[in-house]
Amino acid sequence: MTEGATQPVLRATLEDVARAAGVSLATVDRVVNRREGVRAKTVARVEAAVAKLGYRADVAAARLARGQTFRFAFVLPTGSNSFMTNLSEQVARTAGWLAGHRGFIDIHHVDVFDPDVLAGALENLSPAYQGVAVIALDHPRVRAAIDELVARGVAVVTLVSDAPSSSRVHYVGIDNPAAGRTAATLMGRFLAGREGTVAVIAGSLSLRDHTERQFGFHQILSSEYANLSALPVIEGRDDSDRTRDLTAALLARHADLRGIYCCGAGNRGIADALEASGRAREVVWITHELTEHTRRFLVRGTLDAVINQDAGHEARSAARVLLAHCSGEPISPDQERIRIDIFLRDNLP
Template identity: 95%
Template sequence: MTAGATQPAVRATLEDVARAAGVSLATVDRVVNRREGVRAKTVARVEAAVAKLGYRADVAAARLARGQSFRFAFVLPTGSNSFMTNLTEQVQRTADWLAGQRGFIEILHVDVFDPDVLAGALENLSPAYQGVAVIALDHPRVRAAIDELATRGVAVVTLVSDAPSSRRLRYVGIDNPAAGRTAATLMGRFLAGREGTVAVIAGSLSLRDHIERQFGFHQILSSEYPNLLALPVIEGRDDSERTRELTAALLARHADLRGIYCCGAGNRGIADALEASGRAREVVWITHELTQYTRRFLVRGTLDAIINQDPGHEARSAARVLLAHCSGESISPDQERIRIDIFLRDNLP
């Protein structure tokens, strides 16, 4: 080690606290875990030693010593949606980290567009799970299934898409109305006063995130860009072939189509239709989620902007929230806030 280098900090242990306070290890354990039976003066000495040494409990080690562990189910969509594929990969990576914290993740793939299928999957979850993270449909039966899990003492986190009137513990995802408003502002500025129509393509209007995005989009477009008329929302069910057909029909039917806002997925279909029409540089296209495909479309100029949410942050946040709840620990709200990213061709990571 070179002269002047700082020695790595050594984490204080319960034994260090006991020596500094001049008490037994058992007494320190009682004070740290807020158990009764210790005199006030002794509590004060132990707490002073904890503060002086900067002692922090090793929660994972404590769980290991107690033989305590938690199992969580992550209910994710079936299908070939690229963002959801990325999210699945990030959940798998998070599972590796969580295992060291005595938490274990199992991934279940379900058709989240079908409320009966999704609700049935939640209703039939194994009682071995202490927590669930789910891409939620805001549907009465799905809300009822979430409420039933909560009644059984199972913590539920909604991920990416929310069901806010349910008894879920927390929503982990972006502010979707704000994301839609952001897309509308970009659309209006990119089109710079041109008149015409703008298409809005959702995956499903049963998904609250898609509803909220198109609501925010219409809110800004109608109030601040009266030169642009939003067409009725159409649903592509996040399917590329279906979305390609819908986009091709829009392009054929509306000679004055100036922009396309996709608040769901199916982006490969939109790109195919735009490029086949010869209007890819004429129509402003804004979509969600940075994937291998949207990156490619952005680089070659078919796509103009991406509104993104970080799937890695969401996977880790959902796991942290569930683990903290089951362990009786606190979370940092700022750490769990999911940001809205805007990517243009010029700032791709």
Template identity: 65%
Template structure:
């Protein structure tokens, strides 16, 4: 009679191989002290029975638990609020796998504040996921965590020169290039100026998107002149003021690309100027607001990253590293999604 794969236990493997449970456990965990021929019998039994170890149960049996901290930006950024909600959901899943998540909100635009917060985590957590500012103080704080034995992954925005374990996020240069291609295509051969709004170039994801965007615009759409970037710090009122001044002061304004948050402010400025029908507006992250702007024709396209995937991926990477378990790299690749009015989920 065939067995269901989910019911196969290590005891079944030991019985099939004709060895003790302790010997089977030694082979499965790569420990020494088992003769080669015996180890081969155990491996053959594993293959025949289709045994898959319950890693969470194994951790529980060994009394292993892990505590992680997710350091997220303070403020009203809608995407970061969505990311925080997904971290809460991820925490429920992780608890079943003997891991626990705390969330810390920090002003990530202030390097000293962020670095101090990271330094304060040493000795309290096994792993940290952080939306990071690419700054020497922050880089040093990440390296200090690593030196203290704390696993660190950067989330959404990277600090590649640090010793962080892994970056969980999209390819932001590619995202910026995608925005450039979309804006250039939507402009449909027109010439004129293009407004560029960034939260801050000190955030690596914003800097990389800006680079990718200007690279495509300069190389492929020379008739469109990208204006000097305006820094919004992802503040909605500031973003609205910047867009309002652009619309008022730049008569040949063809489009606006918003690298970060604050899309609601830009949409309000475009609507107030009655420019929704002729101005190309490209932004990031599918939220309730950007969905509505797409449907109303105020935005033309949204470049999206899945906050749920990012949250779960960060937790999986930290858990796998701390537990010494394999990681499926393909599963952790965060893809770029493009949404227009006609393909909204």
């Protein structure tokens, strides 16, 4: 090695800690794993050596040595929702990373809009699963199914849509009331004092994320934009054919319709109806999730803004949280916080 070259930094091992502390490898293992039977003075010596050497446990290697593996179920929606398709693809990609950590993912697609179907799917999951990530309906039957899983020792993470009064261990998703408030502020500013009505289209008010978004939206629209009045929420079940018909009826019925806020999916149907009406440039439309379709509508000018959550971040976060919970490891709240992104035509990635 030439003079001045940097020495490679080697990761400290348990053997290094044992040598530095002047104790046996078995003693170091007991201290590091917080097992009893070691004198306080020896514990202090080992901990000092750990700090000095910067020793960090290789959790994956430890699981491998113990022959320990984890299997997780991701329960995702059926249908052609582009965001959910993207989320499913991201979960499949995350499965490759997780396998290196001795964790394995199975994806189950069910109708999450039907509480009996979703609850039944959770109730009938194999006992081989140590963790479950689910797009949750905030419904008594679904909450009961989550609680039963947790009571059996299965870690449950809610993904995208929460069931906060259940026993789930963590929610992975954006702050949905804040997302709705953001959409209302954008709507009010885009319309710049124009008077009229605004339509709100949800997928289902049984999904907590849709309910919380429309709540946040109404909260700001009613308190800060007196020139605009929100029409009663309608449910499109995230189906493009259904949202096309609903949007066409809204446009025909309300000549003063100034804006549409879609807090779910079914965006292809909304775009079709707006463009067929000839009012696409006149009605401000704000929706959720940047997909290949909403990207195209933004570029075309039919859509004005997208409130987005990163599906890849959510898939990885759910896997990390489940793995950490099953391994007894801490999570980093900042790393697992899902941020709200706002995309216009001008800042598309």
